[in-house]
Amino acid sequence: MTPLSQIWVIAKMELGRVFFSRRSFWVYLLALFPTVIFLGHAIDAQLKVKRWGGERGVKAELLDQAQSGMTDEQVLALVGKPVTDQTRKRRARRDDDPADKQPEVRRYMMYFDGKRRVDLRFEDGKLVSRNARVLMNFEDDRRVYAGMFQYFYLRLGIFFGCLGIFINLFRGEMLDRSLHFWFLAPVKREVLLLGKYLAGLIAAAVIFGGGAMLSFLAMVLPHDSVEVQTFWQTIGTEHAFWYAAAAALGCVGYGSVFLASGLLLRNPIIPAIVILVWESINGFLPDVMQKLSVLHYLQSLCPVPVPLPTEMPAVLKMLLAPAAPTAVWISVAGLLTLTGLVLFAAMQAARRLEINYGAE
Amino acid sequence: MSTPEIVFDNVSKFYGEVLGVNRVDLHIPPGITSLVGPNGSGKTTLMNLMTGLVHPNAGVIQVRGISPFAPEKLMKILGYATQYDAGPRGATGFDFINSGLLLHGFSTAEAEKRTWQAIERVGLTAAAKRKVAGYSKGMRQRIRLAQSIAHDPLVLILDEPLNGLDPLVRAETIALFREYAAGGRHVVLSSHVLQEVDVFSDQVILIANGMIVAEGQIKSVREEIHEHPSQYLLHCKEASRVASLLFAETHISEIRLAPEGQGLLVLTRNREAFATALERIALSGIDIDGVIPTDENVDALYEYLIGGGR
Missing domain, CATH: 3.30.1450.10 (Beta-lactamase Inhibitory Protein; Chain:B, domain 1)
Known part of the structure; x- marks a missing residue:
């Protein structure tokens, strides 16, 4: 059995548990929240048209x-x-x-x-x-969507969603006292780690990529059909693709970071806070340091920049303003390189990992 | 060709500042080997070390020539029924074994066939499709045993495998160990119920406070301890006369009347001299109905070694 087929077998075995884990059920709520908001907005607009029109x-x-x-x-x-x-x-x-x-x-x-x-x-x-x-301004809604996507979906939704999914892949099994099951299989620890990562990635990408697409459709479809048709014929498909890609790549990046955190640290809150702070202050840091942020690359992929209100306090503006965007191919390559490095560190940690449930 | 031994070469394991095992040197040949010691003595640590679940701080371990740091090779030839109850969340007994076999690279059909064989072997066919989480302690013990033998390993490691089993299943399980060991395989198991292992073990390793205090066949371990007085129960009608004759022997350290008038409990420091003395007494016309060594089981030996002797 080749390592690749072992990775796939492990991923398949893990998928069901990742998708239907009670421990990370709230991840679905995070992913669907923007869809609910935009659907609510559309329904509210429709009701107003009905009420005020005629x-x-x-x-x-x-x-x-x-x-x-x-x-x-x-x-x-x-x-x-x-x-x-x-x-x-x-x-x-x-x-x-x-x-x-x-x-x-x-x-x-x-x-x-x-x-x-x-x-x-x-x-x-x-x-x-x-x-x-x-009442239903397409341009406004697209800007609102861009803001929601960058400030809520990437910074919080995918961030905490990946925390819930990936940290449980190893840490959750330690708590359940079932990790030894995997360690007693004839697979290298590196292969096990990649199999579990793949399972988490597939689940996270489906949940958050799907969530991004659903909310995008919920934002676009209620608008005037002519506007919508024109949008799809020009930039719509490209925008939808990059939002989904940014969501999926967010899962790639944050997934690797939280998988490694789950192996290196016992308390998931600590890495979550550290990484959240790191991602938040990233805009203040020199260019080289900014490249060590998942968010930096993800924001560079977003098709619609988010204008910050002029009346916003300067400090908040610095925190929220994305650094000078990086070219798309560099962003993707940079993110994948960052992920590769983090996964390599995680593999070293997995090799050293011992079963010591009493210490958990 | 791999070495058919499990070797511990000066292995130490510490959990922080807590001692797991210290400077362990072991050569475990094929056959049934029992690790015996009280709770916390280091039995599970030894098993976890040889399966790679924990790593030594010092020393080298080889299982039939394979390092525990190479699980992709080791787990092909090794099955380990751990003390840990939990399996993958929500798994049925069937899934528990079948998924492990899929990771071994067996085809779906082959994995299913082996799964049913292993489940049948431990008598859990009727409960195979129930969730492991709902199993009784004995059933969990058996499903773990089934999982460890499903891929037909050369080395079978079992942590307290007889715990929670009813007498019938216990007998069947012991028969399974014997059958496994007869084929030149390793069966290493741990127990703190001492009487049960000295009946079927080929070797015993006594462990206390993380250190090996004795190893080998139970009899040879016993013989290694020359200073340890051996106790015998002498069935005889003229107990007081026999006692007075034995007191004249220098190797006799204690003589007591056995409870319920069974005879005498005699403590000797020299078995051969004791045998000669008994022969002399018998030849003098005193009837001795039977001589039974009362401390050749693991309990007595263990008590002597761990408890500091009598």
Whole structure:
């Protein structure tokens, strides 16, 4: 039996346990969370369209004619009845300064033209502000998806998901007192490690790659069919591919790191915190050090950069801002090299590993 | 050709500052070898060392010429029924054995065939498809034994294999050990139930506090300890007369009346001189109905070696 076929046999034996382990069931929740959010967003938008459209929907051209300075009566006459209409009167106070020119009456009207929600604010009967927002804005949603993917999915979802899956491959068996079963098989420890890693990788890639694809579809599909079709015909497939690839490569990188951690350390919390801090402060470090981060390579693969809000505190901005991206092929090669090095270290640890359940 | 011996060459193992075994030198030939010692004496450590589950801090181990650091070779010829109860999570008895055989490289059909054979051998056919987690202690013992013999190894290592077995299964299991050892294979087992191993063991290794205190055939181990007084039960009607004659012998250190009037319990420092003295007494016309060595079992020997002698 060749080492490769042994790796495959071990992976097949482990797959069921990795996919259906009660200990890491919460991993599915992490993977599906973005899908739930985007589905929720789509359902909410659909419900609003249904609720606000129909009889109360107005024509976009008429709404665009409502300009600042118009009275509320003029707007009502021009556009018609709004979806919501609220009036607030200012309460008179004893200490009111006569010089204070706060408006006495504020009125808020909300219109819906089938796509946009338009909020009009009137002060003392005059239109003073107009805020239009497309209910399902594809560009906005893509940016939101990019932000969610980089800040939640890569940094937290895949990170903690891989922690749950890979650390249990050896550490979990130590706790279950069943690792000796594998050590008594006629396989090299290195082969055993690669077999278990492969099982974890397949499971993590399916769960998180699948989660990335599902959430991407949940983000794209509810939009206007023409927009969606155009998107797929131009950059959609490429974006979907790179999101899935980044998720899968995240599992490759973080998986190796946590597999090694499970072999080297007893308490998984310690490596998790150390690696999380390392990944977070990575942006502060010199270029060479930044290359020792899984997140650095993953962010370089993401198809849509995430613009950080200008009002964000500088420190937070430094923590969240990705370092200058690395070329795609270097990112993939760098990540695989990093993984190879970590797995090599894990193999050395596996060779030295002893069965001493009493110490666990 | 590999050396058909299990060799420990000056092997020491420490768990941090706790001694596992210290400076062990052993040459275990094929046959049934029992490791005997109290809990914590180092029996399991020795077994784990020879199977590579733990690594020595010093010394070299070879199992029929193979290092425990090469599991891909060693586990082809070795089966180990550990003391650890747990198997892979959720595995049935059948899965437990079958998955191990698949890792040995047997085809699916061959692995299934061998699995059923091993399960049948330990009498667990009816429970094969039940989860190991639901097995009784005795059943777990048997399924571990089945797993260790399923690939027909040359070296069988068994940690307390008779624990939890009912008398019938125990007898069948001992027969299996004998059958295995008869083919020139190694059967190394541990026990702290001393009487049960001296009946079927070819060799015994006595271990205490991580050190080997004696090794070899039970009788030869016993003979090695010249200073140890041997105890005999003499069945005779004229106990007081025999006692007075024996007291004249310099090698006799103690004579007591046996409980329930069975005769005399005699402690001698020289077996041959004792035999000559008995012959002389018998020739003088005093009836001696029987002479039974009472401490040639492992218990007595062990007690003597570990307990510091009488």
